[in-house]
Amino acid sequence: MTASDIHTPQYFWQQDAARHALRAALDADRLATAYLFVGPEGVGKWAAAQWTAKALLCEAPERGNRPCHECGGCKRAAKFTHPDLHLLYPVPKKDDEEHIAAFLETKRDNPFAVIEYNRKPNLAIERVRDVQTELSKTAAEGGKKVAVIGEADQMAPNVHGILLKSIEEPPPNTHFVLTTADPGRIPQTIHSRCQTIRFTAVDPELIAQRLVDEGIAAPDQAHMAAHLSDGGWGHALRLCDEESVAWRSDVETLWQKAFQPQLSDFIDQMETMFRGGQKFNETVQAFDIWSLLLWRDARAAFASSDTASASMATPSLDVAWSCWKILQQGRATLWVNVLPRSAVRGTFLALRKRMGLG
Ligand SMILES: [Zn+2]
DSSP, X not given: OOHHHHHSSOTTTTOHHHHHHHHHHHHTXXXXXXXXXXXXXXXXXXXXXXXXXXXXXXXSOBGGGBOOSSSHHHHHHHTXXXXXXXXXXXXXXXXXXXXXXXXXXXXXXXXXXXXXXXXXXXXXXXXXXXXXXXXXXXXXXXXXXXXXXXXXXXXXXHHHHHHHHHHHSOOTTEEEEEEESOGGGSOHHHHTTSEEEEOOOOOHHHHHHXXXXXXXXXXXXXXXXXXXXXXXXXXXXXXXXXXXXXXXXXXXXXXXXXXSSOOHHHHHHHHHHTOSSOOHHHHHHHHHHHHHHHHHHHHHHHHHOOGGGSSOSOOOHHHHHHHHHXXXXXXXXXXXTOOHHHHHHHHHHHHHHHTTOO
């Protein structure tokens, strides 16, 4: 099984409502001009958009107008090389071309992939105008034209304006699929002209099971990744890559070192892990992991009354509860310009104090 076989066949994994809505529209040959796919990151909105594009560009549709996945139209739609498939998505401004190529390569391999950037991405107005021009022409292959617009919330107002005009007065045989994890930032004028299809977070237990079944992660790692994924399969996959697993391992080790009598090991490792002011996303994740570990340790301590086996010094419920609050407060300070290293140091000193470790 190749990597793409693992990720691509299930376009609507655990998204029955979305699948039924689109299939019903295709059955009746009444696909809307514009759809807005709404749902958390990594749940498969892009995969569903790709499936919809295939359905529109398929040269030999199956019963109910469903894509055959075999013809030239479907295959080129899957590779994003079909001349009547137009894609727009935000990338960081610098090195645009490089980011665009990397985005397509990643999504080709796995449409569920979650792509994160260190800098805020945006959608250049020139790219939107180019697509608008293409859509105004007759389809290159005489059939339909499809525009897929990923993360449609992350656009400047003037870009939303152009998009609105296209959707309001669509060129003939043209369909739009917009995706967003943040529908509150899509202007109401666009929202009201799209048919909304909802995608939902997937039960972490199902994600963990699938990670294990497909040999992507061992059970321990699978559970941790699934619970940190916010119900997004694409997110969970990313959390299972080598770099993420290594980071989580460091984060767990730091948790254990934090509650030893001597703090020197803890300080050394913390300085290495949180050197410099970067690593915002990683630090947020570290706080989430420590929250999970706190309850894991507390539960183990409650169950066995064997405090020696857990890293937490005291197993009482009120201590666990206030430690959890300390972690949440530390996590919150990351948004008010506190350096990750300072937030981590301050949090662990407060935790030790609450546990009576001084
Ligand atoms: Zn086909």
